[in-house]
Amino acid sequence: MSEPRRKVGIHYDAKYEKHDTGPSHPESANRYRVLSSALEELPDDFPRIPGRRAAVAEVLLAHEAYYHDVVYQDVESFADQLRTGDTAICEESYDVALEASGAMLAAVDAVMRGEVSSVFCAVRPPGHHATATRGMGFCIFNHVAIAARYLQKKHGLKRIAIIDWDVHHGNGTEAIFISDPSVLYISLHENGIYPFTGPATERGHGAGEGTTLNIPLPSNSEGDVALKEWDAQITPAIDAFKPEFLLISAGFDARVDDPIGGLRWSDETFAAMTRRALAHAEKWCGGKIVSMLEGGYNPAGLASAAVAHVKALV
Ligand SMILES: [Zn+2]
Incomplete structure (x- = not known):
């Protein structure tokens, strides 16, 4: 008998295009349209996972109440930038950000119910x-952090691992x-x-x-450098931690030809990293993975x- 095919869900929705960052912003609705058209072409055996708000x-599982209120007030007052820094907003941005967080929670629930073994959530911001x-940095709410706390609070899990392969350090998640x-x-x-954080010496407090x-x-390094580090550092860290669920902040701005990132990873690098993540998840947590879109600016x-990435999850 051949190995049963793993059920991999995907989530995408045109509502994320309503977060309007203005003309010529790299984190654009257009990048999302190009991505979602490609995901649409995947066959039906990748179940479409509905989101929620x-x-x-x-x-508030991951954010202070006053910061939530800052976002709400800035959007209500038609500001075009979040007052906390370098994040474009429009009148839809508060709602779209809540939908993006909610999609992660719906995906986590679908995996915990056993409907699918993993989900890729194409969301923005x-x-x-x-x-x-x-x-900051085009981000409003930290969806992956909210999902980690939700897995602990709603589903009673104790140990969650987050792997973040966006070209930028995830200073928010780390903090x-x-x-x-x-x-x-x-x-x-x-x-x-940017954001000039994340030295190797920072190991937690x-x-x-x-x-x-x-x-x-x-800078300018290719995927084999990252994969070597994965085997040397990430594999033993995961094995020592024994996660009950694996979340991935899947940015694709480390890909060669990205206009913002300066690494030279190929599509095969992302597939190889995904296979490694999958092996960790199969070893420790029944293959449970939810990944989400972070950056990636060459549509x-x-x-x-x-x-x-999605195909390698199967
Ligand atoms: Zn990035």
Whole structure:
């Protein structure tokens, strides 16, 4: 008998195009349209997972109430930038950000119910730069952090691992869990670029010491450098932590030809990283993975890398 095919869900929705960042912004509705057209072409044996709107109480699993109110007020007052910094908003942005967080929670629920073994959530705006108290770097709410806390609170899981392979360091996710030993945060990122955080020496604080792993990579390096680091550092960290669920902040801006990132990963690099993540999830948590779109600013490259990621989850 052949190995049973793994059921991989995907989530995408035109509602995410309503977050309007203005003309010539790299994190554009157009990049999303190109990606979702590519996902649409995947066959029906990739079940489409419906999303939902996150409740405010769910957002507060990872954010301070006053920061939630800042987002709400800035959007209500028709501001075009979040007052906390470098994040374009429009009158739809608060609702779209809640939908993006909610999609992650719906995906987590679908995996926990056993309907699918994993889900890729194509959402925007991205989330990993948002801290408990501020949005920045095109991010409003930190969807992956909200999903990790939701897995613990709603589903009673104890140990969640987050692997973040966006080209930028996920300073927001790191900050939210820096002292929390129940969430292992691992970041592969290009050294010396925005947001200029994530040195290898940062390993977590207090009770969370040892559950942060930063792997800065030299600019212009190719995928084999990242994969070598994965085998040397990520595999033993995951094996020591024994996660009950694996979340992935899947940015695709480390891909060659990205206009913002300076790494040179190929679609095959993303597939190879996905196969490694899948092996970790199969070993420790029954294959449970939810990944989400973070960055990726060359629309065609984003689409082909994301499709390679989804196919490698099977
Ligand atoms: Zn990025």
